[in-house]
Amino acid sequence: MFHKPLDVIFPNPPAGLDFHALDPERVPEHVAVIMDGNGRWAKKRALNRLKGHKAGIEAVRETIRCASDTGVRYLTIYSFSTENWKRPEEEVTGLMDLFAKTMLAEVDGLHEENVRVRTIGDLSKLPRETREAFDEAWEKTKDNTGMTLLVAVNYGSRQEILRAVQACVREAVLQGEQTGELPAVTEELFERGLYTADVPDPDLVIRTSGEMRISNFLLWQVAYSEFYCTDVLWPDFNRYDFLRALLDYQSRDRRFGAVQ
Structure with missing residues (x-):
């Protein structure tokens, strides 16, 4: 939803640009x-x-x-x-x-x-x-x-990905030491190591x-x-x-x- 009326957000639109076409949904x-x-x-x-x-x-x-x-x-x-x-x-x-x-x-x-x-x-x-x-x-x-x-x-995204992989390895090693089994590396596990894990x-x-x-x-x-x-x-x-x-x-x- 828009937090302000569209004519307030876009007070002087250029000719041909219709802000009313913007769908809030x-x-x-x-x-x-x-x-x-x-x-x-x-x-x-x-x-x-x-x-x-x-x-x-x-x-x-x-x-x-x-x-x-x-x-x-x-x-x-x-x-x-x-x-x-x-x-x-x-x-x-x-x-x-x-x-x-x-x-x-x-x-x-x-x-x-x-x-x-x-x-x-x-x-x-x-x-x-x-x-x-x-x-x-x-x-x-x-x-x-x-x-x-x-x-x-x-x-840098490559560095972020390496960081996430390293976090996966650490978690796998820790869990392996505790259970004797290595966990499956899933997207969910990997994404927990990204800067944007909660985004x-x-x-x-x-x-x-x-x-x-x-x-x-x-x-x-x-x-x-x-x-x-x-x-x-x-x-x-x-x-x-x-x-x-x-x-x-x-x-x-x-x-x-x-x-x-």
């Missing part, structure tokens, strides 16, 4: 977003890449608000991958500082909107200030009952800037997700682009491998 429960194009946005304007990342904050803010208002229950944003450490040191340092400052600046507003903030990924490698900002956001919002915002930071798989994955890659993002979880790719660079992505993604999703016939 078919809004995806979980939307995951690969936010791409900050660097290209900056390059087009002869700015350094960090300026592009800063410009992308407003798109993050608007996407969170729009997702929550339209009834999305889980929103995952791909903020920093395990591969992003290969970027220039100045950019990485700037990003870590930006994460900390943005999270601290936004957490009160997210809390007022009843949004619960959590992270997925290995936070142990983050600078202390960045890690503490995410921890503070979790502590402040963990009892909220609205949309859950998952920030994927220092996240439904994404219904919709959005990727901006015209790229068509998964980029080591939620490889296990997106097995039956619908994908929506747009040429819009992330800093230019707004609530009407999000609406287009939702409408496109609702036009699909999701069969999950079945014949219909």
Whole structure:
């Protein structure tokens, strides 16, 4: 269900974009977003890449608000991958500082909107200030009952899968020592080792800037997700682009491998 009237969520729609076509009963429960194009946005304007990342904050803010208002229950944003450490040191340092400052600046507003903030990924490698900002956001919002915002930071799906396999092995060894029999490795057992163990798989994955890659993002979880790719660079992505993604999703016939 929508948490606000549609004409409040989408007050000035572009010509030809009908927000009334959005079906409240078919809004995806979980939307995951690969936010791409900050660097290209900056390059087009002869700015350094960090300026592009800063410009992308407003798109993050608007996407969170729009997702929550339209009834999305889980929103995952791909903020920093395990591969992003290969970027220039100045950019990485700037990003870590930006994460900390943005999270601290936004957490009160997210809390007022009843949004619960959590992270997925290995936070142990983050600078202390960045890690503490995410921890503070979790502590402040963990009892909220609205949309859950998952920030994927220092996240890589291959590493997550290895982590889940290692958890399976540990549990199998422990149970084998106790019973003398090794347990069957099931999907349910494996999924308990994922960062998203208590979160439904994404219904919709959005990727901006015209790229068509998964980029080591939620490889296990997106097995039956619908994908929506747009040429819009992330800093230019707004609530009407999000609406287009939702409408496109609702036009699909999701069969999950079945014949219909």
